Amino acid sequence: MRQLATIFKALGDDTRLEIVKMLIGKELCVCDIIAAFANKSQPAISHHLKILKHAGVLSDSRDGKWIFYSINSNSINAVLPFLKEAKKAETLKIRIHPCADNEE
Helix, strand or coil, rough: HHHHHHHHHCCCCCHHHHHHHHHCCEEEHHHHHHHHCCCHHHHHHHHHHHHHHHCCEEEEECCCCCCEEEECCCHHHHHHHHHHHHHHHCCCCCCHHHHHEEEE
């Protein structure tokens, strides 16, 4: 559960969600990610990338002096079963009233 909480917390920011969206199906150089956010500073984007990487959402690799980011499929594999279970449970919604057992 801790891993899921870390991933969801990392994704709980508009800028970080935009970064992840940009990386769907591709690898991007950090310079391209920074360039896509003209209204944000380089240190701010680097901070967001660090949070996403620390949470396991992103992976990075070096090619000379360039750093490329991509989505870490392990984080997707961790989240999908949880979301599928939540979706399935929504269709089977049951009202549970534990306080009823304590009434006299």
